[in-house]
Amino acid sequence: MVDHSSPLPAASTINRLPVAALGQRVTVEVKTETPFLPKAAFFLISVASLVGTILTGKLHGLDGLALAWRWLQFWSVALPTGMLAWRLFYLRRHESGLDAARVATMHDDLLERVRVVSRYLVPVLVAGAAASLFVPYLAGWTAVALTAASLALAALVTQAHRSRAAAFGAFLVGALALLLWGWADSGGLSGVAAVRTVHLWAFAAWLGGALFNLGAAVPAGRKNANLDAVVAGARQLERFRWVVRTSLPTIIVTGVWMALRYGGVTSPFWLSGIGLLVPLKLLLIVALVVIFITCPLYRACSPVRGVCNLDDLGGGEG
Numbered sequence: 001m002v003d004h005s006s007p008l009p010a011a012s013t014i015n016r017l018p019v020a021a022l023g024q025r026v027t028v029e030v031k032t033e034t035p036f037l038p039k040a041a042f043f044l045i046s047v048a049s050l051v052g053t054i055l056t057g058k059l060h061g062l063d064g065l066a067l068a069w070r071w072l073q074f075w076s077v078a079l080p081t082g083m084l085a086w087r088l089f090y091l092r093r094h095e096s097g098l099d100a101a102r103v104a105t106m107h108d109d110l111l112e113r114v115r116v117v118s119r120y121l122v123p124v125l126v127a128g129a130a131a132s133l134f135v136p137y138l139a140g141w142t143a144v145a146l147t148a149a150s151l152a153l154a155a156l157v158t159q160a161h162r163s164r165a166a167a168f169g170a171f172l173v174g175a176l177a178l179l180l181w182g183w184a185d186s187g188g189l190s191g192v193a194a195v196r197t198v199h200l201w202a203f204a205a206w207l208g209g210a211l212f213n214l215g216a217a218v219p220a221g222r223k224n225a226n227l228d229a230v231v232a233g234a235r236q237l238e239r240f241r242w243v244v245r246t247s248l249p250t251i252i253v254t255g256v257w258m259a260l261r262y263g264g265v266t267s268p269f270w271l272s273g274i275g276l277l278v279p280l281k282l283l284l285i286v287a288l289v290v291i292f293i294t295c296p297l298y299r300a301c302s303p304v305r306g307v308c309n310l311d312d313l314g315g316g317e318g
Helices: 036-059 064-090 100-134 140-157 164-185 190-223 227-260 273-297 310-314
Strands: 002-006 026-030
Touching: 036 064, 036 190, 036 273, 064 100, 064 140, 064 164, 064 190, 064 227, 100 140, 100 190, 100 227, 140 164, 164 190, 190 227, 227 273, 227 310
Parallel strands: none
Antiparallel strands: 002 026
């Protein structure tokens, strides 16, 4: 663990800090290891998306390689879509009451991390792009459009760190691709398509946000171990927490609604075969709820002390 002593910032910032931090130099502690719980959350969200894709795919007659490939295409689209939501809507170059230069430096470091993460997303997007062409239940134009969307997203995401317009274009392409998947998986039934699309969007917002936290926020936070950056990071994280607070119930409600279309609560469908995937996915979501509640309690959201809870800057263990 590395300690960085930081002088107190402007009075406007001090007003937002715990009382115990006032009148003293604040030490920003940085752990060298990334907390376990955010990594576990990212893994469980990915597994939950895989379970959901297997269920939907099998109900449409898919199996084997086509099923795995179809999941890769969905997963690769959801990752940058949710990641860019953070880049566009939670990230701020200027934060009220904080040192402009320090916040701007952290902002630039976060965008540099977006560039690095995007470099790894491109081959995944390209690898999954053609999957829709081999999904029999998709109409020809739908399959081609989904492939084109993956390739367009791969091109745009490489510029998302330097251009807000490119980031927004990539985000829009990803959101529309998920909408198209929602419509295609629902057999053209508008009500079902709307519910499924919201379900997919909620998953993408959470999955990609978790990726941004691990791939951008954590390393940029380590690099900028000063009080202004900690407060800025805490505000960003809180914006993402509100997204999770919305996504969690949305995923549960829409998922249960779609599942109940295959049978009532007491239906034998849930007790064997692919029906078992529904309670399995629900258990994964429950585990994610536990992580979401536990993360701030154990200050496991970030290796930088104070990002999970600014009160930790006032001293004491957390």
